[in-house]
Amino acid sequence: MHESVTIRGRPFVLSTPESDAEFEAIVALDAAVHGEGAAALCRALDAGCPGMGRGDWYAVLDADGGRVLSTACLIPGQWTYRGAGASVRIGTAEVGIVATAEDARGLGLSSFVIRRVMDDARARGFHLAVIEGIPYFYRRFGFEYAIELSVQLRLGPGLSPWRAGLAAGPAAVAAGGSGMDDANPPRAGGFSLRLACPDDIPAIAAWYRQACAGLSVLSDRGPELWRHLFGAAQMGIDTAVTRYVIVGPDGRDAGWLGTQHDNFGAGLDLVEAGPPSLPTRTVLELADGLRMRAGKPYLTLDLPTTHPVSRAAMALGAVRRREYAWQVACPDAAALIAAIRPVAEARLGASGWKGRPYRMALGLYGRSVAMDWDGSSLSVGEAASGTNPDGGDDGPALPPELLAPLVLGYRGVAELRALRHDVFVYGDDQAFLDAAFPRVDSFVYLPY
Secondary structure, three states, X not given: OEEEEEEOOEEEEEEOOOOHHHHHHHHHHHHHHHOHHHHHHHHHHHOOOOOOOHHHEXXXXXXXXXXXXXXXXXXXXXXXXXXXXXXXXXXXXXXXEEEEOHHHOOOOHHHHHHHHHHHHHHHOOOOEEEEOOOOOHHHHHOOEEEEEEEEEEEEOOOOOXXXXXXXXXXXXXXXXXXXXXXXXXXXXXXXXXXXXXXXHHHHXXXXXXXXXOOOOEEEOOOHHHHHHHHOHHHHOOOOOOEEEEEEOOOOOEEEEEEEEEOOOOOOEEEEEEEOOOOOHHHHHHHHHHHHHHOOOOOEEEOOXXXXXXXXXXXXXXXXXXEEEEEEEEOOOHXXXXXXXXXXXXXXXXXXXXXXXXXXEEEEOOOOEEEEEEOOXXXXXXEEOOOOEOOOEOOOOEOOHHHHHHHHOOOXXXXXXXXXXXXXXXXXXXXXXXXXXXXXXXXXXXXXX
């Protein structure tokens, strides 16, 4: 696709790559702006990210179509959303690898391409647009922090009481390697490690489901995504995860853990571990053995704060270095709430709202979403802007960028109102929304 566009009164060409050369031109700009790690990530995504094709890559070219000036891509995905015994899948469109050439900044190119990606996400029926991006920057596009992505718990060498007695062994690999010495793998409490392979995917997928059992919002890792994570995703310089199977004292596979380079520091990052029944000390000892073999100065945990291993690390005095969340926008508010209606309906049915009908229109400063609860089932649709079926024009109102934090359970109504004076939700309206969309535990980490 090549389309002539006008941005701030100047002519450009919007394109999606139709040849390897055009794709490589996008990769070259991403590498120039973000480094070789971005180029490796581009190629990893292009090599088999589930549901992603060349039409999901966008480039703004100069008027002659000869030079890439700005880029972004749409990474399709799915999250699981569940509660009160109900579960649904919601489609996510990640706006990824945004880059603009240094001499083309200030022309509105990245804003144009980001909005185009979001428009296409809406047209294709994605429920959420998400981004890992510069803090605060993407608020102008309607994004707000809405689900945990990274909670860095740093364990320095002096914090774990067993480290002094843990045999480090020879430095088997250079920094950034697997940290594995097959002849002398790290051991702890009778447990040991072996490198995982694609044949381990069914077991690891099952352990992953167990590790996420307490989460209400999580990444939906199906077989195709797991194959990608073990395959093309390993091309990523900064994002590849090295996975190990934890072998129990009886020689049977007991669990798994995954590590990668700490992108916020010089440590080794523990980003996957399970199942929760594994002894937490054992997991930390094994991960720390990998850390020492790789010559890293500390171990970082990037797991949910509710994960048993995270709790053990905090009990040992791990330092919370940085918290980071997905920035999320709702391309179509009514469509999102309709998609998660089964969960909201189940929650309302398990609350004091069972058998108690209620109607409301939640205003979003330009659009409104009507919710009609008959005491046992919920219907959702768009309402005329500014109307409230039970109270004239003074109905509940919420800035549209705060809808995602509410419905994903990241912040409740009271928290949002304390943060923003343009949140007008009180009384029964607040009680109804709190029952349908309570605060929940969530965590999504996607090592593409």
